[in-house]
Amino acid sequence: MPDLGQYATEVLTAYVVTLVPLVAIVILSIWKARRTRAKLADVEARRGKST
């Protein structure tokens, strides 16, 4: 761990407020993609059966 001196709180907080939203948008994007893919597969399978 580098010596951050008197500004340790500010520097660490800046990294946390950067990494948390970045990780959040990646996770949300993956979650939404999987949900959409599953729904689409479901509808396509249903249509496949009916035709």
Place this chain on the structure above:
Amino acid sequence: MASLWEYANPRKFMAVSGAILPWVWGIAALCLVGGLVWGFFFTPNDFRQGSTVKIIYVHVPSAIMAVNAWFMMLITSLIWLIRRHHVSALAAKAAAPVGMVFTLIALATGAIWGQPMWGTWWEWDPRLTSFLILFLFYLGYMALWEAVENPDAAADLTAVLCLVGSVFAVISRYALVFWNQGLHQGATLSLDAEQNIADVFWYPLITALAGFGFLFLALVLYRTRTEIRARRLKALIAQERMA
């Protein structure tokens, strides 16, 4: 040579983006982790700013990408308005939440950096204010997509909003040139300058910037693929209801 417009075909876009996405994710992770670890652990403190200089590796790339994301949305919105390619409208929609997150990070890290250096979290400085307005435009843009049910009408309206918001994207980037006032320092990275900052800070910063850029590209490609699937899903459900 293949025309650029071939990629406006959803099938072609899905095939190409599916093939390059793993590489883009990999490069993004490598540059992002590399740049941030390098900057945080292996660079010295600044003689004036102390360790707060390490905030540069998250603040500057996020601020640059916040504005670049809007410019990307502007280009894809114009393509939608002029050539009516659905993939370009969906790419703009996919990019907005990513740009919004970058803008939020830039505002938050700027405030955290500003407090010890300027003695205040916030100042109604031209650059800070235009960035806040850009953030509000991102929120408005996303809300408009959700508010309009017809996807083509939503794409039209959001494209117009994007054109209007571009004024603030330009102001956000060039506020320091237009108004030589306010607390915010001059541009950290400039193509005109022979040397922007000392090499010891410059190399990790450029690496982190590449990381943010590739992460944006990866997220936009990935989210656009989801939007294309969601659009197909909506069309199939509508067909089922009509049958």
